[in-house]
Amino acid sequence: MQRYFPILQWLPGYKCADLAADLLAAVIVTIMLIPQSLAYALLAGLPAEAGLYASILPLIAYALFGTSRTLAVGPVAVVSLMTAAVVGQIALQGSIGYLNAAILLALISGLMLLTMGLLRLGFVANFLSHPVISGFISASGLIIAASQLQHLLGVEASGHNLWELLQSLWQSRHDIHTITLALGAGSVLFLLLVRRGLKPALLRLGCPVSLADLIAKAGPIITVIGATALTAWLNLDTQGLRILGAVPAGLPALTIPHVSLALLEQLWLPALLISTIGFVESVSVAQTLAAKRRQRIDPDQELIGLGACNIASSLSGGFPVTGGFSRSVVNFDAGAATPAAGAFTAVGIALATLFLTPLIYFLPLSVLAATIMVAVLSLVDLGAIARTWRYSRHDGLALLATLLATLLTGVTSGVIIGVVLSLLLYLHRTSRPHSAIVGRVPDSEHFRNVQRHAVETDPALCILRIDEGLYFANTRFLEDRIYAQMATQKTLRHLILMCPAVNHIDASALEALEAINARLQDAGIELHLSEVKGPVTDALRNSDFLQHLSGRIFLSTYQAWKALHDSLPD
Amino acid sequence: MQRYFPILQWLPGYKCADLAADLLAAVIVTIMLIPQSLAYALLAGLPAEAGLYASILPLIAYALFGTSRTLAVGPVAVVSLMTAAVVGQIALQGSIGYLNAAILLALISGLMLLTMGLLRLGFVANFLSHPVISGFISASGLIIAASQLQHLLGVEASGHNLWELLQSLWQSRHDIHTITLALGAGSVLFLLLVRRGLKPALLRLGCPVSLADLIAKAGPIITVIGATALTAWLNLDTQGLRILGAVPAGLPALTIPHVSLALLEQLWLPALLISTIGFVESVSVAQTLAAKRRQRIDPDQELIGLGACNIASSLSGGFPVTGGFSRSVVNFDAGAATPAAGAFTAVGIALATLFLTPLIYFLPLSVLAATIMVAVLSLVDLGAIARTWRYSRHDGLALLATLLATLLTGVTSGVIIGVVLSLLLYLHRTSRPHSAIVGRVPDSEHFRNVQRHAVETDPALCILRIDEGLYFANTRFLEDRIYAQMATQKTLRHLILMCPAVNHIDASALEALEAINARLQDAGIELHLSEVKGPVTDALRNSDFLQHLSGRIFLSTYQAWKALHDSLPD
Structure with missing residues (x-):
């Protein structure tokens, strides 16, 4: 009451x-x-x-x-x-x-x-x-x-x-x-x-x-x-x-x-x-x-x-x-x-x-x-336009578009145009998430972007870190990224997906991972995951992905490195 | 060519x-x-x-x-x-x-x-x-x-x-x-x-x-x-x-x-x-x-x-x-x-x-x-309905709705209904991101959910971890979460937002953070951030948020704990 x-x-x-x-x-x-x-x-x-x-x-x-x-x-x-x-x-x-x-x-x-x-x-x-x-x-x-x-x-x-x-x-x-x-x-x-x-x-x-x-x-x-x-x-x-x-x-x-x-x-x-x-x-x-x-x-x-x-x-x-x-x-x-x-x-x-x-x-x-x-x-x-634009182009664009749409087409259509545009801009941004191929910082358990740091790599290994939840808008990006890497790194035998910032994996991303797993397997490459969050692991257990996964799930990327780097022939 | x-x-x-x-x-x-x-x-x-x-x-x-x-x-x-x-x-x-x-x-x-x-x-x-x-x-x-x-x-x-x-x-x-x-x-x-x-x-x-x-x-x-x-x-x-x-x-x-x-x-x-x-x-x-x-x-x-x-x-x-x-x-x-x-x-x-x-x-x-x-x-x-439903209710609902909408209203409207619905469901999910009040695992530098682990807490401190990028759809959630905490924890003096999984902060979330900062300040509470990612820090530097922030940005949550826990009167 x-x-x-x-x-x-x-x-x-x-x-x-x-x-x-x-x-x-x-x-x-x-x-x-x-x-x-x-x-x-x-x-x-x-x-x-x-x-x-x-x-x-x-x-x-x-x-x-x-x-x-x-x-x-x-x-x-x-x-x-x-x-x-x-x-x-x-x-x-x-x-x-x-x-x-x-x-x-x-x-x-x-x-x-x-x-x-x-x-x-x-x-x-x-x-x-x-x-x-x-x-x-x-x-x-x-x-x-x-x-x-x-x-x-x-x-x-x-x-x-x-x-x-x-x-x-x-x-x-x-x-x-x-x-x-x-x-x-x-x-x-x-x-x-x-x-x-x-x-x-x-x-x-x-x-x-x-x-x-x-x-x-x-x-x-x-x-x-x-x-x-x-x-x-x-x-x-x-x-x-x-x-x-x-x-x-x-x-x-x-x-x-x-x-x-x-x-x-x-x-x-x-x-x-x-x-x-x-x-x-x-x-x-x-x-x-x-x-x-x-x-x-x-x-x-x-x-x-x-x-x-x-x-x-x-x-x-x-x-x-x-x-x-x-x-x-x-x-x-x-x-x-x-x-x-x-x-x-x-x-x-x-x-x-x-x-x-x-x-x-x-x-x-x-x-x-x-x-x-x-x-x-x-x-x-009106100062908000410049302020917002300086912080983020996407948000500045959404503000300006809503302002102009409201002024020129009226209040009802102005709001609708603004909402649709900001959704599209958000999806566009998350559809190309930040990602990096990482390597091991020598003599440590840390892994950093190979393009920014002098790190240890292995021609048979690829560790890919994705900094975004995996969902329908970015599955294509994930597939493209991995297949491009496959085509470039001909000696690849183990691909490790490093997931500390993957907050969720939806059904589309799960199907993409299954497809990636199958295609990597066809090409003789094992797919591994590392640093998967608790709720994400729980969700994966509700599917049969883990049974099909050609590789393993590692608690830390360092464990994956140790297991796979050492197991490879010199 | x-x-x-x-x-x-x-x-x-x-x-x-x-x-x-x-x-x-x-x-x-x-x-x-x-x-x-x-x-x-x-x-x-x-x-x-x-x-x-x-x-x-x-x-x-x-x-x-x-x-x-x-x-x-x-x-x-x-x-x-x-x-x-x-x-x-x-x-x-x-x-x-x-x-x-x-x-x-x-x-x-x-x-x-x-x-x-x-x-x-x-x-x-x-x-x-x-x-x-x-x-x-x-x-x-x-x-x-x-x-x-x-x-x-x-x-x-x-x-x-x-x-x-x-x-x-x-x-x-x-x-x-x-x-x-x-x-x-x-x-x-x-x-x-x-x-x-x-x-x-x-x-x-x-x-x-x-x-x-x-x-x-x-x-x-x-x-x-x-x-x-x-x-x-x-x-x-x-x-x-x-x-x-x-x-x-x-x-x-x-x-x-x-x-x-x-x-x-x-x-x-x-x-x-x-x-x-x-x-x-x-x-x-x-x-x-x-x-x-x-x-x-x-x-x-x-x-x-x-x-x-x-x-x-x-x-x-x-x-x-x-x-x-x-x-x-x-x-x-x-x-x-x-x-x-x-x-x-x-x-x-x-x-x-x-x-x-x-x-x-x-x-x-x-x-x-x-x-x-x-x-x-x-x-x-049709087996996909059950499979998808088992993995995720949201995705199963989107599948079923698209199937029924296509069957009952035709192919064009079926696709449109499906797309709109899956966008809404995605936004709904991310609008209530996973989050936890965390405490310190005794004698360690680790912090875990207070509801799941026996951890050390401090009545004047609150460490809140948000596992999602902050953007317009979840700013209200963030404000609600923090104001609810403020109303419950009357002895609060420092609120630390722990951001290892925050992949981006858009202009709406930035304004929300500014509002939160101002309101906490009005109530005599300092706002701190910890474990903020590089790209997010870069973006924040393009605004004047860091000048207004009542507290500090800490590289690790442990540093924040040490600085704030020790500085408080017993």
Whole structure:
């Protein structure tokens, strides 16, 4: 029970001090989450209230099922962008079909996450390598920033990738609305100033680091309040400035999205990608924060927790959610002690939904766009390309390809291209493993590469060391390597495969070894193995390879050398 | 030059003895190839002459560009089946479009193989693991046998997978033609008798093994001659027995297939699969035979050779070809010394095309079907399922899934499902690598698993050994493992990662190590590495990880133990 309901682990020991800490953190996160939830609803192409709804029940669901003490779930930038990209291909923005598809997407994602969690499939997220994620997140940041430019400029634009967006913006360059741009650009400047300048200034004034951090993170809410007040005061909306308008007050009603086979066919793959990306982001944050306090999270239970969040979001009219980076850090820094902080935040947002919606009537869309743009700029890390490339060409290539594919073809195909490419590059690398013909270091029991060291060899012996597990992708290499050696070393009578770094031998490699053994035998050459690991020997015993093996298995290469070198005629 | 034209390696040293050996082998292979080429044309749904055309120019092209001395190229069962499956979805069997698509398929396959060879992409074939190939070949054998049942029974049936075929056969069960079935079933019995009974009988009579083998392999040609003579003598064709009929005499004319964008879109993926499957089969045979005589083949040049064969086949009105298993073994056993044997076989088939076509007018289709059925039964190896399963669950699952997917969904999707599944299973396995917390074997420099041995440990030290390269699929495992240890071992102050089996660290794993290092540091724990391999250390030096590392890199784990164990307060 405790495994599937982590709340049972912390609720019985809940203390007064925890309550105080959680309440304080909840107030701070609520203030941060109000503009974020509105902004990410805008980014996802949905009405503002969908963002608020996605920030109530999901937080309560996570408090029940999540294993991180400090993760703050809700709408996040990248998942909102992916939602807009997917749903925009199914229905027109603003239509009932659009809202229904977004809600259904959250439901499918939630059910997928839940199923993966119950099946303990957390490992699937591993197939997203860091370079692929890094390239994808940077590209998403750029696409999001570009998509918000239209609100900042007060024009209409659309597109699913950077190219289409920029083209569309360029075509509407003559429609730029001055007041909108002034307010938006002013907000961007103010936000950058707060982010870059306020914290150092506060620190110089003797303010503690964590407080300075929190105040600097309040930039968006200050901007939103200021700009809304200004708009209301000067009636800027009558001069063409687009504002948020009426947001229905009241708690969300229970909704069941309309389901059809056609919709399911269109949504299952995007839902899988959104779930995986969301899970990877969320688990990384949760793990970072848990490690700082020597706590633990359980990735498989996190799948269940995030699944419950998305189902809750869907049933209350919200869209896909996950754990957000900046919000969780604020929650952690504000001292949240248990997931109850999240539940209190949900109460805060619920109160805002009940009573505060009239106050945000005059919130200009360009100011919301400004908060999004400044937030996502921190996602873009182009320096990672050079850093990764310097460490490994393969990884650098995977990063660059994912970045470009995402920018040029869109978010869904970008991720798929990145994943396929990084798998192919990995297989390519392991298909030509490091290997060496080794000889004996004179008067020792050590064996080293004949090309790098002055070592003792024997024309009738060949000792080949392979530094990789043997599996289907490198069996051909192994055969080629050995047959080439056979053709070169005409006096060969014993071939010793030195296996200290062979971590596994799969069925393909086993068949290759059997074929090699038979062919060497045909040519009068014995095949021996040395330094075979325990688990590998155990597996070999389950086949009849050891009965067919023409030679022997030696514990050490030196024993093989002694037995075979001495037994040969001079 | 010699690399791209391997003929230059053997032609200058060509001797009289070689000529005699090659001529003898060519005569024997020609006799075997005539019924095979007709039968596989039938299997591919093409007119009989296409099979003959596919056995002339391709053999000459291989003699020029191939690196195996004994490989016999031409139509083979599995590739013919795949051709029928692909082309049958594009045009009606018997139409001009059908023939054109088959010829174009050979051209595209040829160009793909040639390009892959020039780019040295032979490694791509490695992604077909043995279990996938084994499952695919067995399933293909079963589908081929089922597809020939209609000719054997004298009924009409069609379908792209086993299920459709059997359903279609069942529906036409009342149309079975008695004479057709009698002749077909008689041929099957005779062929099985020759294959199983003739060789042992000849051996008992003192016949040399290789001669007995050759005579046993002559079964199909004897059956074909006998049945054709019987049909002509009794005029069985007038009683409803379907016969081959008129095959146009004369050498093939140069043909250029009609190309359209729509055709290219439909054919590129099947062409890639056919090329890869054909290449894998062919290279395996060539390598087996070359090793027996201590010769070598060059896989990248084989791609060029097989590419040239398919282009030659297409330009002379043939369909996709590759190196065949049984024919190559016969060629080898008959003593073929050089690829000239293949060129002489081409002359033999050309003569047959010029002069023998009137003689095969009365060849019954049910007898051709019988030769195919008996030939493909040797491809079906259901015992491999149990054998592979016993050695490894993962590999057994991949085999079974490919077998079932091929049987139930068809050849193209069967291969794709198999490849994707074996990649996923490989990643799943390496995503949870073998690892152990180790301790010091008392009074020694050795370290062993604490769960298996009575070893010395230290509450402030943890030595973790990972037996796998660190890459994106197992970084999460590494983090989980270490954070779990941190949470359990509250007195931990030094974590030593023991890396003797870590063959590489990719960019994802590097980032994970950096994160681990930072988090351990936050918790006051130092991270050390021991026994890091040379190439891995070199790669780490290209990043700034070593500057950030809170601990040290030790050459041996014992040095780490001495330095850290002794430095700790008691």
